Amino acid sequence: MFSNYFKVALRSLAKNRFFTALNIVGLSIGLATGLLILLWVKDELSFDHFHPQVAQIYRENANFKAGNEIQVWESCPAPHAAYALREIPEVEKAVRIVNAGAPLIRHDETGNVEKRGVFADTSFFQVFRTDLLVGNPGQPFGDINTVVLTESFARKYFGKSASLASILGQVLQIDKDLTVVSAIIRDFPGNTMFQYDYIRPYEYLKAKFQANEMWKSREEDWGNYNNATYYRLRTGANVAAVQHKLDVLQHAHNQYDPGSFYTLQPFDQIHLYDADGSDAGAQMVRIMGIAALFILLIACINYINLATAKATRRAREVGMRKAIGAKRSQLIWQFLVESSLVFIVSSALALALTYILLPYCNEIADKKLRIDWSDGRIPLLMAGVLGVALLLSAVYPALVLSAFNPLRVMKGQLTAGKDSQANLRKGLVVLQFVCSSALLLAMFVINRQMNYIQTKNLGYDRENVFQIDLSELTYKNREAIVQELKNSPGVVNVTSASGSILQSPSTTGDTKWEGKTDDNNMIVSPLAIAPDYLAFFKLNLVSGNTFTGTKADSTSFIINETAAAQMNVGDPVGKRFTLWQTEGTIIGVVKDFHFASLHETIKPAIFFANPEWHGVICVKTTGKDASKAIAAAESLWKRFDSTYPFDYTFMDQSFDKMYRKDQRTSQLFKAFGLIALLISCLGLFGLSAFTVEQRTKEIGIRKVLGASVRSVTALLAKDFLTLVLVAFLIASPLAYWSMQKWLADFAYSIQLQWWMFALTGAVAILVAFLTVGFQSVKAALANPVQSLKSE
Numbered sequence: 001m002f003s004n005y006f007k008v009a010l011r012s013l014a015k016n017r018f019f020t021a022l023n024i025v026g027l028s029i030g031l032a033t034g035l036l037i038l039l040w041v042k043d044e045l046s047f048d049h050f051h052p053q054v055a056q057i058y059r060e061n062a063n064f065k066a067g068n069e070i071q072v073w074e075s076c077p078a079p080h081a082a083y084a085l086r087e088i089p090e091v092e093k094a095v096r097i098v099n100a101g102a103p104l105i106r107h108d109e110t111g112n113v114e115k116r117g118v119f120a121d122t123s124f125f126q127v128f129r130t131d132l133l134v135g136n137p138g139q140p141f142g143d144i145n146t147v148v149l150t151e152s153f154a155r156k157y158f159g160k161s162a163s164l165a166s167i168l169g170q171v172l173q174i175d176k177d178l179t180v181v182s183a184i185i186r187d188f189p190g191n192t193m194f195q196y197d198y199i200r201p202y203e204y205l206k207a208k209f210q211a212n213e214m215w216k217s218r219e220e221d222w223g224n225y226n227n228a229t230y231y232r233l234r235t236g237a238n239v240a241a242v243q244h245k246l247d248v249l250q251h252a253h254n255q256y257d258p259g260s261f262y263t264l265q266p267f268d269q270i271h272l273y274d275a276d277g278s279d280a281g282a283q284m285v286r287i288m289g290i291a292a293l294f295i296l297l298i299a300c301i302n303y304i305n306l307a308t309a310k311a312t313r314r315a316r317e318v319g320m321r322k323a324i325g326a327k328r329s330q331l332i333w334q335f336l337v338e339s340s341l342v343f344i345v346s347s348a349l350a351l352a353l354t355y356i357l358l359p360y361c362n363e364i365a366d367k368k369l370r371i372d373w374s375d376g377r378i379p380l381l382m383a384g385v386l387g388v389a390l391l392l393s394a395v396y397p398a399l400v401l402s403a404f405n406p407l408r409v410m411k412g413q414l415t416a417g418k419d420s421q422a423n424l425r426k427g428l429v430v431l432q433f434v435c436s437s438a439l440l441l442a443m444f445v446i447n448r449q450m451n452y453i454q455t456k457n458l459g460y461d462r463e464n465v466f467q468i469d470l471s472e473l474t475y476k477n478r479e480a481i482v483q484e485l486k487n488s489p490g491v492v493n494v495t496s497a498s499g500s501i502l503q504s505p506s507t508t509g510d511t512k513w514e515g516k517t518d519d520n521n522m523i524v525s526p527l528a529i530a531p532d533y534l535a536f537f538k539l540n541l542v543s544g545n546t547f548t549g550t551k552a553d554s555t556s557f558i559i560n561e562t563a564a565a566q567m568n569v570g571d572p573v574g575k576r577f578t579l580w581q582t583e584g585t586i587i588g589v590v591k592d593f594h595f596a597s598l599h600e601t602i603k604p605a606i607f608f609a610n611p612e613w614h615g616v617i618c619v620k621t622t623g624k625d626a627s628k629a630i631a632a633a634e635s636l637w638k639r640f641d642s643t644y645p646f647d648y649t650f651m652d653q654s655f656d657k658m659y660r661k662d663q664r665t666s667q668l669f670k671a672f673g674l675i676a677l678l679i680s681c682l683g684l685f686g687l688s689a690f691t692v693e694q695r696t697k698e699i700g701i702r703k704v705l706g707a708s709v710r711s712v713t714a715l716l717a718k719d720f721l722t723l724v725l726v727a728f729l730i731a732s733p734l735a736y737w738s739m740q741k742w743l744a745d746f747a748y749s750i751q752l753q754w755w756m757f758a759l760t761g762a763v764a765i766l767v768a769f770l771t772v773g774f775q776s777v778k779a780a781l782a783n784p785v786q787s788l789k790s791e
Contacts, residue, residue, distance in 0.1 A: 022686040023303050024346050026679050030299020031350035033675050034385055036361050037292035039369050044285045047191045047271035051129045053232060056092075058239070058264035060229045060246065061275045064509055065259045066523040066566070066604075072275040073507075076229050076262065077222045079253065080246065081121070088245045090237035095124045096202055097228040102469070104644050105198075106173040107157040113645055114153075116197040117174075119205050127232050128194065134164045135183025141201040146182035147172060153197040154184050174200070190368030193271060222254040223510070230267065239264050259521050280599075280745040284665060287442075287738065291672050294435035296385065298676055301432045302683030303342070305425050364667045366660070425687070426723055432683060433727030434734070436676035437764050441735035442742075443673030444760045445752065449743065450666045452750045453659055459593025460501060460537040462651040464492075464623040467500060468633060470615050473641035478614055481636050482530075485617070488632035490625030495536040498528035498613040502654050504595050504605065511606075513586075514576040515569035522566050524559075524604040525595065526579060528613035534558075534590065536620065544573040544588030553609035555584030561592045563604035579608060594748075597658050601747040618651075677764070681771040688720060688772040717772045724768040728761045 051057065060080060062073040081094035100117035124130070125140050125148075132140065133151060140148050149157075151164070158167045170181045179200065188194050211217040233242060246262040265275060272281035354371065362369050373379060470478055478496060485494045499506070504525035511522055531549040534541065542561060547553045557577050564572045572586045592602045621629040630648060637646040656663070699712055736752060743749040 018689070019306050019686055020342065022682055023306060023342050024349065026302040026682040027299050027342065027346035028349035028353060029675060029682075030295050030302075030679050031346060031385065032353035032357065033672065034292045034296040034299075035350065035354050036357060036369075037288055037295070037672070038385060039358075039371070040361070040365060040367065041285055041289050041292065043191050043367060043369055044272065044281070044288075048193060048268050050189070050192075051127070051267070054268050055266075056233050056235065056237070057127060057267035058231050058233065059267055059270060060231065061263050061265055062225055063261050063263060064523055065521055066509075069601075070276070071507075071523050071603075072263075073225055074275045075225050075227055077224055077250070077254075078218045078227045079220060079222055080249065080262075081227070081229050081231075082219055083249055083253075084231065084246065087249065088242060090233050090242050090245075091231050092234045093123050093127045093232040095121050095127050095230040097121075097124070097230070098202070098205060098226060100198075100200060103175045104173075104471075105157070107170070110157060111643070111645070113647060114197060116195060117200065118196050118198075119200045119202045121202045124199065127230060130188075131186035133184045133186055134168055135185075140183040140185075141203070142180065142182040144201050144204040144207050145177065145179050146201065147174070147179040148183045148185060148199045149181055150185055150187045150197050152187050154181070222250065231264065278745065283741065283745070287742070288668075291439060291669075291676075294439060295672065295676050295679065296388075298432050298435050298679045298683070301428045302679065302686065303339070305428050305432075305683055306686050307339070364671075365664055426719075429684070429687070429720070429723045430727045430730070432680050433724050433764070433768075434731045436673075436680040437728045437731035437761070438735045438738075439669070439673040439676045440764055441731065441757065441760050442739060443669045444756060445735070445739040445750075446666045446669050446742070448750050448756065449746065450659070450662060453598055453662070456594075456598065456748065459591060460539050462502070462537070462655065464621045464626060464650075465537075466619050466621070466626075466630065466633075466648045466650045467654070468617045468619070468637070468646075468648050470617065471641050471644040473644065474637060475615060477640045478617065479611075481640065482617060484636055485619060485629075485633060488629060490621050490628035491632065492620040492622055493532070493536050494617065494619050495530045495533045496611075496614040496617050497530065497533055498526075498610075499616055500651075500654065501527070501537060501593075501595055501618075502651060502658065503597075504603075507603075508580065510580050512578040513567055513569065513572075515567070517568075520566070520568060522563065522604055524563060524579075524606045526606050526608060527595075528610045529607050530611070530614065531609070533607070536618065539593060540591040542589045542591050543571065544586070546588055547607075547609050555582065556587045556609060557584055558588040558590055558607040559586055560590050560602070560605040562602050563606060564589050566604050579606060582608070584608075598748045599746050677767060681767060684720060684724075684768060684771045685774075688716070691716065713773060713777050717769060720772045721765060721769055724765055725761075728764055732757050732761070 048054065059074065060076045062076045064071045064073070078096060081096045084091045085094050096119075098119045100119055102113050102115045103117070104111055105114045122139070122141055125132070125137075135148070149167075154164065154167050155162070157172065158170060164184050167181055167184060172179050172181065188196065206218050209215065209218045209221075211220065215221070231242070233239070243262055243264055246264075247260075250260060250262065265273070272285060273279050274281075358369060358371070361367070468474075474481060482494050482496055485491055504527065507523050507525050509521055509523045511524055529547075530536075531547040531553065533539075534546050541558075544558070546558065547556060557579065559567075559572060559577075567575075569575055572589060575586050577584055577586050590607070594602060595605060596603065619629055619633060633648065634646045695716070699716075702712060702715075736757070739752060743752075
């Protein structure tokens with residue numbers, strides 16, 4: 001029986017080669033795209049879920065009231081972990097992690113600046129899953145001068161052919177410290193927030209930063225918020241109670257931040273939810289999931305529409321089969337087998353496309369996605385997607401085709417004009433273009449927002465500026481380097497500061513000012529700058545003066561407009577101000593500028609003059625002679641520091657990195673929007689071709705009676721374009737709502753305007769017209785004699 005179903009299905013598909021090819025191409029593209037998106041969604045949802053007892057792991061976040069808003073830091077003081085272990089019974093384990101910076105690492109004569117290292121408590125290896133390849137599982141660190149490497153990092157320095165066991169005990173020089181390799185772990189997977197190459201013991205920091213007349217020891221410094229701290233709570237622990245105890249702990253040891261409070265964020269939610277609870281990442285996963293469903297739905301609708309449209313061609317076949325005794329169940333199986341054949345071919349092509357496109361998808365999304373058949377969830381995901389798509393596409397056409405009344409069919413009463421499925425097909429075309437139009441609108445809005453970010457006036461001039469982070473030796477000679485660079489070819493100007501203007505390296509609440517009220521706390525971003533810094537970046541003073549380059553600068557401060565407004569003292573120029581232990585006077589107010597991502601509102605900022613803090617040099621070039629300026633900077637660097645590699649970054653590149661995630665979103669939606677439109681147009685192309693085929697004689701009669709090519713084209717295209725227009729009108733409010741939610745994640749964004757929707761709609765209608773118009777014009781230009789000669 002099934003062999004007969006198979007033979008008939010093959011004959012039917014071969015007979016309708018054109019429509020079969022359209023179905024296979026549309027389904028293959030749709031299935032491959034859907035699978036790629038769902039692999040991305042699966043990866044996002046799986047972030048850090050593989051750690052043991054992950055439901056009991058939390059990160060501690062510090063919260064501060066600043067003006068009318070709450071600032072949230074993803075870190076807290078170092079003593080929290082040690083005291084929590086001793087004084088909060090609900091805390092089972094505590095882990096502190098501190099970025100190791102970008103030290104120079106050497107083995108023999110090889111040396112590189114490595115930026116993915118951390119200091120961590122030994123409990124890191126107990127709380128988080130780390131697959132130890134060699135070393136002591138109970139004691140990964142031998143002492144404070146040991147280091148744990150990842151496998152790829154170990155291979156990089158000690159050779160790919162070396163056995164891991166032989167690497168244990170080898171020595172790496174990290175800056176001036178000689179460290180011994182005590183363990184090697186497997187590389188961290190792509191779906192974790194921990195992307196480290198090496199881990200050093202936190203005990204090293206404790207030993208290095210002991211109490212003296214200037215600083216407290218690391219274990220007693222309650223005012224330095226530079227530790228990412230994680231807790232594993234005991235089973236059944238009350239999270240709210242632990243948060244309260246952390247508040248009490250901090251306020252008992254630090255009286256200077258009474259308004260602070262501490263929250264615990266579930267570790268497995270950190271990737272998708274920001275510290276303040278906003279769900280930008282989770283929202284993007286939902287949008288991507290909806291996009292995948294849209295594209296799969298569009299591909300399935302194509303098949304349904306073409307299958308039901310061809311029903312009239314097969315009406316007599318069904319009628320004859322029923323007349324000679326075929327049961328409806330047998331007919332349903334016949335058409336299901338036919339659909340299954342299409343899906344088998346489409347699925348094979350889709351999997352091939354997925355494998356081919358996966359590297360490009362990884363490059364765009366900055367992921368390490370792969371199809372791992374050993375992971376049982378991957379085959380289930382694949383089978384689920386293909387199975388649901390098959391059911392959606394095959395069952396309904398099979399039911400429709402098997403339901404024909406044989407008596408009516410034999411009498412010729414089932415005609416194209418009276419096809420009861422015509423309205424449903426129109427509805428499906430509308431649904432199809434609702435999905436593709438919504439994706440197209442999203443693509444346009446996201447692209448506009450990214451253009452807005454790239455072209456927005458940030459309040460300073462970063463064009464043709466590169467930045468150099470100083471090493472220990474070049475730091476000691478920074479003044480000489482700055483002066484010589486100013487006279488170098490290709491250099492327009494040079495200045496220095498304690499950090500980058502693009503992103504403040506630190507914040508502090510240790511501030512006081514004349515007229516400050518007890519309930520007005522201000523978190524500021526401090527930056528030590530050279531006297532010519534404002535002129536270098538073309539920052540505009542609103543009032544007051546800039547630094548003079550004299551001793552008086554050491555007690556002078558310049559603030560931005562946001563800080564002036566938050567101080568709430570009228571004109572702040574001339575007011576007394578204290579930053580940390582330095583008491584001085586505000587001498588100027590600079591116009592607000594964006595020193596962080598446009599996702600954030602402008603925060604209070606303060607400039608102060610202290611050359612000892614300057615660890616960054618900024619060089620402005622002519623653009624045309626940038627290579628000469630870079631060569632001059634490199635030559636000076638090598639003169640003063642021959643051991644540490646010269647490195648620089650253009651500020652435009654650093655700016656782009658801040659929005660890399662948003663840029664990836666933009667690129668993905670461009671691809672998805674165009675794919676959705678392509679699949680929709682494939683279906684429209686097939687339907688229009690079928691319609692033209694059905695109305696060939698009508699077109700011939702109209703032409704014989706004098707109808708023009710233009711009128712025939714308009715007649716055939718009108719119905720389809722009306723459906724596309726209706727779809728766009730439905731999609732517009734849906735896209736408006738979803739894009740408003742996406743734009744809400746930006747503190748500064750474009751405004752959605754009617755012309756954006758009108759322009760996108762015009763593009764969609766134009767593409768649909770070209771798709772349908774091709775078939776219409778072809779039919780209108782055909783010789784009517786050929787279509788009427790059999791009458």
